[in-house]
Amino acid sequence: MRSKYLKWITGIMILLILLVTSVLLAFSIGEVNFSIPELIEILRNKTGIEYTIVSSIRFPRILLGFSVGGALSLAGVILQGVYRNPLVEPYTLGISGGAALGVAITIVFNLNSTFGIYMLPFSGFLGAICTIFIVYFLSVSKNLFNINKMLLIGVMISFIASSTMMFLLSTTTAENLHSIVFWVMGSLDEPDMFLVKSVFFASITGLCITYLFANPLNALRLGESKAKHLGVNTNFTIRVLFIIASLLTGISVAVAGVIGFVGLIIPHLLRIIIGSDFRVLLISSFLGGSIFVILCDVISRTIIAPNELPIGVITGMIGGVVFIVVLSKLKFSIR
Amino acid sequence: MQEFLTINNLKCGYPGSFMLEDIHMKIEKGSFIGIVGPNGSGKTTLFRGITGEIQVRKGNILLKGIDTFTMSAKQKAQKLAIVTQNTEAPDMTVEDYVLMGRLPYKKHFQLFEKEEDYVLAHKYMTLTGIFAHKDKLMCELSGGEQQLAAIARALAQEPELLLLDEPTSHLDITHQVQILNLIQHLNTTLHLTVLMIIHDLNLAGEYCDYLVMMHNGKIHTTGSPVQVLNYKHIEDVYNTVVITQENPLSKKPVVFLVSEKTFRRSQND
Numbered sequence: 001m002r003s004k005y006l007k008w009i010t011g012i013m014i015l016l017i018l019l020v021t022s023v024l025l026a027f028s029i030g031e032v033n034f035s036i037p038e039l040i041e042i043l044r045n046k047t048g049i050e051y052t053i054v055s056s057i058r059f060p061r062i063l064l065g066f067s068v069g070g071a072l073s074l075a076g077v078i079l080q081g082v083y084r085n086p087l088v089e090p091y092t093l094g095i096s097g098g099a100a101l102g103v104a105i106t107i108v109f110n111l112n113s114t115f116g117i118y119m120l121p122f123s124g125f126l127g128a129i130c131t132i133f134i135v136y137f138l139s140v141s142k143n144l145f146n147i148n149k150m151l152l153i154g155v156m157i158s159f160i161a162s163s164t165m166m167f168l169l170s171t172t173t174a175e176n177l178h179s180i181v182f183w184v185m186g187s188l189d190e191p192d193m194f195l196v197k198s199v200f201f202a203s204i205t206g207l208c209i210t211y212l213f214a215n216p217l218n219a220l221r222l223g224e225s226k227a228k229h230l231g232v233n234t235n236f237t238i239r240v241l242f243i244i245a246s247l248l249t250g251i252s253v254a255v256a257g258v259i260g261f262v263g264l265i266i267p268h269l270l271r272i273i274i275g276s277d278f279r280v281l282l283i284s285s286f287l288g289g290s291i292f293v294i295l296c297d298v299i300s301r302t303i304i305a306p307n308e309l310p311i312g313v314i315t316g317m318i319g320g321v322v323f324i325v326v327l328s329k330l331k332f333s334i335r
Numbered sequence: 336m337q338e339f340l341t342i343n344n345l346k347c348g349y350p351g352s353f354m355l356e357d358i359h360m361k362i363e364k365g366s367f368i369g370i371v372g373p374n375g376s377g378k379t380t381l382f383r384g385i386t387g388e389i390q391v392r393k394g395n396i397l398l399k400g401i402d403t404f405t406m407s408a409k410q411k412a413q414k415l416a417i418v419t420q421n422t423e424a425p426d427m428t429v430e431d432y433v434l435m436g437r438l439p440y441k442k443h444f445q446l447f448e449k450e451e452d453y454v455l456a457h458k459y460m461t462l463t464g465i466f467a468h469k470d471k472l473m474c475e476l477s478g479g480e481q482q483l484a485a486i487a488r489a490l491a492q493e494p495e496l497l498l499l500d501e502p503t504s505h506l507d508i509t510h511q512v513q514i515l516n517l518i519q520h521l522n523t524t525l526h527l528t529v530l531m532i533i534h535d536l537n538l539a540g541e542y543c544d545y546l547v548m549m550h551n552g553k554i555h556t557t558g559s560p561v562q563v564l565n566y567k568h569i570e571d572v573y574n575t576v577v578i579t580q581e582n583p584l585s586k587k588p589v590v591f592l593v594s595e596k597t598f599r600r601s602q603n604d
Contacts, residue, residue: 004431005447018353078395110545212443212444212448214446215441215445215446215464219435219438221425221426221427222432222435225388225419226419228386228387228388228408229386229410229412229417230412230435230436230439231407231409231410231411231412231413231438231439232408232438232491233408276425276426276427277427277431279446279447304437325572
């Protein structure tokens with residue numbers, strides 16, 4: 001087997017081991033700690049308060065962390081590939097701003113108490129979808145996609161959304177203000193299994209569809225023009241990938257709030273460690289994002305227990321610091 | 336000789352700014368054709384028209400009798416490959432870069448290269464002399480080596496038509512000659528039809544069998560290097576005083592530039 005493939009397989013195996021470890025850690029650690037044998041016993045008996053903690057509280061969080069982390073990281077790696085810009089992340093296109101605005105409007109106008117528990121994620125998703133549509137249609141002229149224009153429009157929409165958010169925050173009640181701010185900071189505390197499963201299936205489907213575009217994404221590394229010369233329908237590829245990345249971000253933000261840094265730092269780290277080839281980078285970024293968010297969630301709910309810190313605070317702080325340290329320490333070249 | 340590439344009454348370009356018009360060309364298989372002309376004369380626009388990067392407004396381009404407009408991007412990439420003047424230096428190894436040339440042959444769900452793809456990539460890396468660098472990153476190569484890698488990548492596409500857009504610009508004479516010798520060798524041994532944009536008239540005259548001189552979006556003159564590279568055509572198109580002579584060995588034309596000072600002095604004498 002070629003050494004390149006061996007390196008990829010080793011990398012993916014290590015990530016899978018880390019994922020299993022982080023999942024076990026997330027099941028074990030919390031307000032009540034369980035050892036691994038205790039955990040096995042709880043899962044075998046399937047009764048008692050311990051089983052409820054594991055199955056109804058920790059499992060949805062882990063599944064949501066896996067899905068949201070994977071989805072955001074995947075969206076990040078796709079967008080960085082499409083734009084050929086390492087600073088692009090899922091939130092650059094204003095999707096998080098749109099989702100946050102949707103949620104803020106719902107909270108301010110008290111629509112969630114009128115339309116039920118799905119209203120918050122639905123309004124977040126609607127906000128994200130509206131942003132995607134605006135960015136998409138303003139970026140297409142003469143049936144051609146202008147990716148630089150799209151980036152600028154995304155950034156502008158992000159500014160408009162955050163300004164409108166600030167307007168709503170400054171005019172609403174203290175209670176609403178608190179709800180909006182906490183939602184924006186992100187949390188994996190989602191008791192509704194339907195929503196959790198939806199994000200899980202969306203992220204896995206997104207990963208599978210993106211793999212159909214792994215080769216075109218690799219060709220785009222040479223530039224849009226050269227990718228065309230290699231027979232890639234760049235216009236179609238960029239459109240589909242933009243939609244996948246946007247939907248993944250929209251769904252994640254709608255359910256878990258704005259969890260920053262995942263889509264920016266995880267693809268970067270894995271590019272340094274495992275390589276830039278999208279055939280390995282897509283899956284490894286997905287797994288890396290999942291591990292990162294699951295571990296950050298463990299920290300967020302244990303660091304000031306019994307209280308919980310918003311996960312966005314942890315991802316931002318730890319992610320940023322780890323990224324700077326790794327980037328300054330690593331001497332081997334980026335492949 | 337089989338007619339390979341036919342360009343009929345082509346009009347293409349950028350609406351509101353620059354347009355190529357009345358372009359007619361009939362190119363035989365195995366020809367080595369140089370396209371010369373000053374900056375902004377439409378050479379690269381012509382290439383973009385042929386590759387389908389810009390919309391053809393009038394006329395058509397037939398590759399082996401098939402209208403290129405009707406070909407899919409993949410079909411086109413299997414028939415023609417292009418090497419541009421600026422080779423991207425992505426963070427990938429030379430081998431991976433050359434293997435990119437096999438992309439047009441990959442099936443939609445095929446994620447990895449087949450063994451034959453590696454065989455072909457290695458063959459063309461050897462032919463272009465960069466096999467020893469196969470595990471290096473593209474950015475670790477010199478400009479000339481990067482250009483050789485780009486040619487190997489284009490050859491891995493196994494094209495019948497090779498388009499070269501100023502492949503020797505920014506290179507020293509050693510690399511210029513190395514690359515043009517290689518292209519000439521490929522043209523002769525693989526019967527590859529080569530269409531090359533080149534600014535250096537002496538290199539164009541020495542290496543190409545046939546030249547097309549462009550000016551203001553139109554073809555000004557076509558013919559053998561001796562027919563095209565005479566002082567009258569060059570002065571008309573480039574608006575520059577030159578002297579043309581014959582290379583005593585190759586019998587091809589050589590162009591000498593004349594500075595304004597020298598020109599005035601010669602007139603006074």
